[in-house]
Amino acid sequence: MAKYDPIVYKGGKRYFYRFSAHQRVQHVILFSSVLTLALTGFPLRHAEEPWAKPLYDFMGGTELAPLIHRAAGTVLLGLFVYHTIYWLALFIKNDLGGLKQQGRLTFGSGVKAFFTQEMVPNKKDFFDILHVWKYLLYFTNRPPRHDRMSWREKFDYFAPYWGIPILGPAGVLLWWRDEITHFLPGIVLNAAYIMHTDEALLAVLFLFFVHWYNVHYAPEKFPAATVWLTGYLTEDEMIHEHYAQYVKIMIEAGLEDEVKPQHFAGEEYDW
Amino acid sequence: MRFFKRLIFKLYVLFLMAFTIWYGYFMFPLIFGFEGKEAASTSLLELGGAEIETEEERMFAKLIKEQTQTSRTDLGYKLIEQPYIEGRFHHIGFELQEDQASICVRCHGNVPHDESREIRSFLNMHAFYLACETCHVAEDDGTDRQYRWYNKDNGEVVPNPVAFRDIEESYRTESASFYPTYGNYGAKISPGKEQGGAFAFIHGTKEMAFVERFISEQDRLGPEQKSQMKQVIHRKVSSDPIVCKECHNETDQYLPYAELGYPRTRVGELTDTSVVNMILKYKEFYIPSFLSPGTNDEGK
Amino acid sequence: MALTGFPEPAPAGDELNCVLCHKHRGLSRIDENGKFRLFYLNQELFDAGPHRRNKCKDCHSDIDRIPHKPAKKVTCTQQCHIVEPSGNVKFSHQSIADTLATSVHSSLDAEGNPKPHHEDYPGCKDCHDQPLYRPLSVYKGEVKPGITARAISRCKSCHTSGDFAEDFYEHVTSRLHKTRFPMETIEVCAKCHQDPDFRERHELDDVVTTYKQTFHGKLIALGSERTPDCLDCHVVPGENTHLIEAQDQPTSSVNKANLSATCRTSDCHEKAGAMLAGFQTHVTYDRDKYPLQFYMLMFFKALMAVVLYFFLTLIFLELLRRLFPRFAFFKDKEGNTPHHRIRNKKPEA
Incomplete structure (x- = not known):
């Protein structure tokens, strides 16, 4: 983490660090394999729709497209395993290791450390969800002040993280149907079929609307957010989405007097 | 400038809201529609709510x-x-191209002949190339009557076919994977007259308007009114039609084949032995009244 | 019959020059039962199938002159003039009719009495229209649809007379793969088996719709010809396709005892375990018949509905919030002052 400055200046503007190159590469692999899977999977799921055959033929037809689908699935499953190890390694090295050095590593403190990880949902998220409804229903004019990861981003993160363990193994069962039926009853394939197709539908419907709203459709993001490429957020984005973290970073950088006030709805950008 | 920016912003937000609602509708059948939905399963046993017996x-x-x-x-x-x-x-x-332009078809359909048992198929065969009023024409002086092809889709005059193939063989393309013209010229022969320097079919837009009006309002018409209107609609046609031999003979034909673009070989066939003989055969073997079908084909 | 002036000679099978009239697309009428009857013959498509070697009269045998009276219905089991080359006997479809009579599709039961609703059971024309060849060109290991001059040239170097080479080449190569596109086979079965009234009369599930939800059905819808259609699983192994038996027959390919052998045939899931047969193909998501699938489906539907409509509502309200940014029932006490300043009770900058 040390190699990234929390704040960089470019053209007189402040940019705030968000994702390391390592994480950005993982995201690129994630979205390219997911899009490939969707493009080779959904024509099959909706084979009777008029758009299905042209799209499937474009993606390689009935002979090649299944192979592409399985290859992309393998990449995605590999990424899932890699990401889990990556996270565990960081957690053990930085958090548990730190505790051990201080001689405070017990089961209790380890669990506590886990719940302070930035992606793990916590009490603040619960109150932020309540707050955002209060805000959206016009009961307050102040939006919630998110920390480094808002509850929506956590949900965005855990959507694939729960999806892949359902989709992946089901896909593997369907792929190796001939081999596994030596050990497992055929009805497992019926179950795998439902798991695979319905979870895929949920994932894609969520991706195309909720995630793409967050990073593409939203007025301040349109046509696309840039953080997945640059790894840095603008000051406006920072104030808008992560105000609590923004204040923290500014104070840590000794820029307390330059902290800008929180955006209230409608004031955030110079529209 | 600021105003426009705000306007665009608000419009974009409104668009996104509409998109959100659309997405909600879009998702609904995907989520809740059973995949086992009964495809194409509207039961035959309902006919406007009535039981089929x-x-x-x-x-x-x-x-x-x-x-x-x-x-x-x-x-x-x-x-x-x-x-x-x-x-x-x-x-x-290929698809059978329907005549959208004929006013008669609106009520009588594309396969109108059904009474004279022995020749109804032949008559319907002619109806594929000829408008009703070509044969069922009302008596007039007939002197300056002309014939043209009209487009089955929009009723407009189309030029004469340049080759035999245009009329009857156009679907036979050598290596095509489908039949681009669906195997017909897409036109019918219909009579008309020179009017004010321009050609006009006997059944023109005015007649079409009559028929449209009649069809849309017939529920509200009394029985006498209906009969009267039918009289008006049918004023230019006759139930006493032109008969086979008037076209299929060697000397004097009712339809000017050559003028309509028929090649010489085809005119030969239509007026020569193969067709004329068959008509004679029909007359001999089946029905003596064959050559004047109108006499037992009344009452349409 | 005089043929002078014809642009093309009448085909050889057409001794009586039937196409003189039957080439016209409008030759049609509405019959006594109100059915549309079209008497047009597409010569090119007639010549594209095995029946091209027959004369019109071979099937329409009651017609002996033109013009003619309404013809009788064609009987497919009558002998035609074609000689079947392996046995040197006149050809007939009688053996197919005999097979059909022993299958589940026979209208008579084992004792020879008509089954209930026996009129629903199919005859030849209920499943078959004029058969067409689907030849394949095989040249240097490359297989593609159609017939190329190079591919047939090896036959024609010896078999030069007539259409012998074409007839046999097209016949054999058509038989080397599916002679109908699988989707067309499925539609043939669907004519009855997807009809709700028919299914109600015979107490049958909607097997066509449920089949179309399987990977088999979906791949076929996307153009695969390597995936099984109805016949591949339901025909008694090794028999001709007309022998389909009911599930309770001991020789039926879908009898519980034979099912795993049917799936694991050397042409399909050869390496699969015997338990593959436990896969349920025609799943109706009926709560009592398929509880596992039903409850799984319900679970996923509920999950999807909750997650997606929650976020949809959230985003819609957020957009609405942007339209009236300054309005709120209660103003926040802290205002937009950075919260650390409130906490530290620092004066405003």
Whole structure:
């Protein structure tokens, strides 16, 4: 983490660090394999729709497209395993290791450390969800002040993280149907079929609307957010989405007097 | 400038809100629609709410259901799309083009002849190339009558076919994987006259307007009014038609074949032995009244 | 019959020059039962199938002159003039009719009495229209649809007379793969088996719709010819396709005892375990018949509905919030002052 400055200046503007190159590469692999899977999977799921055959033929037809689908699935499953190890390694090295050095590593403190990880949902998220409804229903004019990861981003993160363990193994069962039926009853394939197709539908419907709203459709993001490429957020984005973290970073950088006030709805950008 | 920016912003937000609602509708069948939804399963046993009892009623309901059915045959090197006609064994190979422009078809259909048992199919065959009023024309002086082809889709005059192939063989393209012209010239012969320097068909837009009006308002018309209006609509046609030999003879033909673009070989066939002989045969073997079908084909 | 002036000679099978009239597309009428009858013959498509070697009269045998009276219905089991080359006997479809009579599709039961609703059971024309060849060109290991001059040239170097080479080449190569595109086979079965009234009369599930939800059905819808259609699983192994038996027959391919052999045939899931047969193909998501699938489906539907409509509502309200940014029932006490300043009770900058 040390190699990234929390704040960089470019053209007189402040940019705030968000994702390391390592994480950005993982995201690129994630979205390219997911899009490939969707493009080779959904024509099959909706084979009777008029758009299905042209799209499937474009993606390689009935002979090649299944192979592409399985290859992309393998990449995605590999990424899932890699990401889990990556996270565990960081957690053990930085958090548990730190505790051990201080001689405070017990089961209790380890669990506590886990719940302070930035992606793990916590009490603040619960109150932020309540707050955002209060805000959206016009009961307050102040939006919630998110920390480094808002509850929506956590949900965005855990959507694939729960999806892949359902989709992946089901896909593997369907792929190796001939081999596994030596050990497992055929009805497992019926179950795998439902798991695979319905979870895929949920994932894609969520991706195309909720995630793409967050990073593409939203007025301040349109046509696309840039953080997945640059790894840095603008000051406006920072104030808008992560105000609590923004204040923290500014104070840590000794820029307390330059902290800008929180955006209230409608004031955030110079529209 | 700031105002426009705000306006664009608000419009974009409104658009996104509409998109959100659309997405909600879009998702609904995907989420809640059972995949096992009964595809194409509207039961035949309902006909406008009424129970189906007889075979004919069953047929009627079936026809309504089948009206747009096509069958596809994929030979790998060629795809054949054709209308589905129940019980038909031989292939058709193309869509049967319906006459959208004729006012008669609106009520009488594309297959209007059904009374004279021995020749009704022949008469319907002619109706594929000829407008009703070509044969069922009312008596007038007939002197300056002219004939043109009209487009079956929009009723406009189309130029004469330049080759025999245009009329009857156009679907036979050497290596095409489908039949681009569906095997017909897409036009019918119809009589008309020179009016104010321009050609006009006997059945023009005015007649079409009459018929449209009659069809849309017939529920509100009394029985006498209906009869009167039918009289007006049918004023230019006659139930006493031109008969076979008036065209199919060697000397003097009712239709000016050459003028309509028929090549000499085809005119030869139509007026020469193969067709004329058959008509004579028909006369001899089947029905003596064959050459004047109008006499037993009355009352339409 | 005088043929002078014809642009093309009448085909050889057409001794009586039937196409003189039957080439016209409008030759049609509405019959006594209100059915549309079209008497047009597409010569090109007639010539594209095995029946091209027959004369019109071979099947329409009651017609002996033109013009003619309404013809009788064709009987497919009558002998035609074609000689079947392996046995040197006149050809007939009688053996197919005999097979059909022993199958589940026979209208008579084992004792020879008509089954209930026996009129629903199929005859030849209920499943077959004029058969068409689907030839394949095989040249240097490359297989593609159609017939190329190079591919047939090896036959024609010896078999030069007539259409012998074409007839046999097209016949054999058509038989080397599916003679109908699988989707067309499925539609043939669907004519009855998807009809709700028919299914109600015979107490049958909607097997066509449920089949179309399987990977088999979906791949076929996307153009695969390597995936099984109805016949591949339901025909008694090794028999001709007309022998389909009911599930309770001991020789039926879908009898519980034979099912795993049917799936694991050397042409399909050869390496699969015997338990593959436990896969349920025609799943109706009926709560009592398929509880596992039903409850799984319900679970996923509920999950999807909750997650997606929650976020949809959230985003819609957020957009609405942007339209009236300054309005709120209660103003926040802290205002937009950075919260650390409130906490530290620092004066405003």
